[in-house]
Amino acid sequence: MTVASTTRPLDEVAVRTSFARFRIASIVEGIALLVLVAIMVMRYGVYGGEGLFTSTSHTWDQISEIWSPIHGLIYMIYVVLAFDLWLRMRWGIGQMLLLMFFGVVPVLSFFGERWTHQKVEADLKRRPTLQDEARLA
Template identity: 70%
Template sequence: MPTPRPLDEVAVRASFARFRFAAVAEGIALLVLVAIMVMRYVISGDPEGTWGSISRAWSPIHGVIYMVYVVLGFDLWNKMRWKLPRMLLIMLYGVVPVLSFFGERWIHGWMVEDLRRRPTLQDEERGAVRPVD
C-alpha cells in the first residue's frame, strides 16, 4: 500500500483557526436569527412589523456568514483530505442552532487526532518518526 501524502500541519492549523472564528460567528449569527424569528412570529404576532424589518435586514447578513463558514469548512476539509460525509457534517453543524459551537470542538479533536496519526511535512523538521497504522 502506498504511503499517504503528508499533510501540511502549518497550513491545516491556520485553516482551522480561520474556521474556528467562522464557526463561532455562525453560531452567534444563527442564534440572533432564531431570536429575531421568535420575536417576529411568536412574541409580537405581527410578522410585517418592526421585527419583520429587522428579519429582512439580518437574514442576508446571516446568509453571508454561513457561506463564509462553508467555504472555510471546505478549505479545512480539503487540507485534511477527509471523506465527503465529514464535509456534510461540517455543513450541518452550521444549520442547527448551537451545534456549530460543539461541532467546532469535535472538528478540532478530529484534526488533532489526524495530525498525530498521519504523516506531516513537519515530521522531518522535528525528527519525528510516525508509526505506521
C-alpha cells in the same frame, strides 16, 4: 480514505491556520444563527399574531429582512472555510457534509467546533505531516 490521502503528508501549518479560521467562523456562525432564531421568535411567536403586539410586528419584519441576508453571507463564508479545512485534511465527503450540518442547527456549531478540533488534533498525531520530516532532521 484513499491511497493518495494516506501516502501524501499533511501540511500541519496550513491545517492549523485553516482550522483557526474555521474555529472563528464556527463561533460567528453559531452566534449569528442564535440571533436569527431570536429574531424569528420575536417576529412570528411574540409579535406575529393579532393582538396586543401587532403594531411592533412591522419592526421585527424589517429587522428580519436586514439580518437574514447577513446571516446567509456568514453561513456561506463558514461553508467556504469548512471546505478549505476539509481539503487540507483530505477527509471523506461525509466529513464535509457534517461540517456544513454543524452550521445549520442552532448551538450545534459550538459543539461541532470542539469535535472538529479533536478530530484535527487526532489526525495530525496519527497521519504524517511535512513538519515531521523537519523535526526528525
